[in-house]
Amino acid sequence: MGEIAERELFEVLEPPVQRIPFVFNSPHSGRSYPQSFLDQSRLDALSIRRSEDHYVDELFQNATFLGAPMLLAHFPRAFLDVNREPYELDPRMFDGPLPPHANISSMRVAGGLGTIPRLVAENMEIYRGRFPVEDALTRIETIYKPYHATLRKLIARTHVQFGLSVLIDCHSMPGNVHLPGSAQRPDFIIGDRYGTSAAGELSRAAVDLLQQLGYSVVRNKPYAGGFITEHYGRPTRGLHALQIEINRALYVDEATLVRKPGFGALVADLTTFIGSLARHVEDYGAYLPLAAE
Template structure:
């Protein structure tokens, strides 16, 4: 099902709902002229998330994703504009700078408060309404479900975090967005792999995880933030239009895909949804 060509819902009946909020690179024409360049406005996208998680179709997963660039509006931010990480550098609901702190807009063309409100109503509200609708639908089919929020980010961004980010960054809002022990179980799987990992480190889960995770109601939410080097070849020098983003390479991504599939399989079993209930005809 496609809604207005920007909000995409791929519906299935398993107990897994996957959100892909930052892979979009579409910028409506009314906003495009205000950015300093189309490349810059899409540079910080979570590249190749639909391709990386292509195996979800075999797991009976429902997927909600947006084609809108996070530079237009970030549907994983608190709609009030309140920072999810007080005291730390981050980007806002309608960011005026990129991850490195460089301005995204031409001088004087930054979105006003009324612009932000219009974008919130046009994109943020429908995205979360779609998530809520699918959560309600799937909960009628299963005693518990997993909301899994898919993300990626460059491995080195000094403004946001020191050093090199671990490959796999698991966020459960300090254990509030899912049942006790689920985050630790996922961490154990990741630690047994070739990839480095951390639980509730720099990325503890954004607004999607925090707003929709209700473990007492059978809705367990987890964010997975992957360092881009986990599945593609990050440039060794500065980013430019010639080297970013690297092309999608399924062979390069295969190793992390195996770990991600195991994480999701074991997480669904952990929340009490046996594999035989994942079929499409529940």
């Protein structure tokens, strides 16, 4: 873990009282880089940040004021990606054998984007060379597993209190992302694993509410949701999970990582969106435990 103290690995921002059946999660906005990790890397201090969901935790910061807890990572995605299976690992990265239960053949591992990533965006190699497999397994045991245990606890607590839970998994995407076969570059993508991680009515409401705020919004293309959305979304049990991807061109200069002047306006719009979606769930929540589309 290097210089990241245990208490600083991640944190839960709690409202005084949870008033809405939502849990917000920002797994990729961490920007606390251990010096030992930087020493292992061949990248400069700016390039290594290309995998971050820049400032997404700040964009959704008002969720707690509206009555929902928010889990956010301080460790960076380039160090450990909790939106993967726990052991999606590339054996070419490590000295020493991986455990037999490691998934070494997933598409994400092949793409360099496993639990311990090999690449940051634009196919830039992170590490100078191989490093001990014990290092990778320690990250999984001491960060990945406690992170997911915390997320499960928040979701379970919310489900018990309200009879349903809506997980909003918060991400950003590069400004040049466009729809397959199209030049359209959406402002937002709502992912529900093609209707399997959340009730269709909830997904449609999220799309509609963002469109009413003037944004271009699509559903599931090209991002339908990752491991977290797939793993925690069980709509037939009243456990709903949506992934939200925000186009970084809306709020940050991707070359300098400086926030754009419209950053505050986007925070305000997302606050409006959260409140409106919460009211939708309050009005129609009785339908949400039904089977997804």
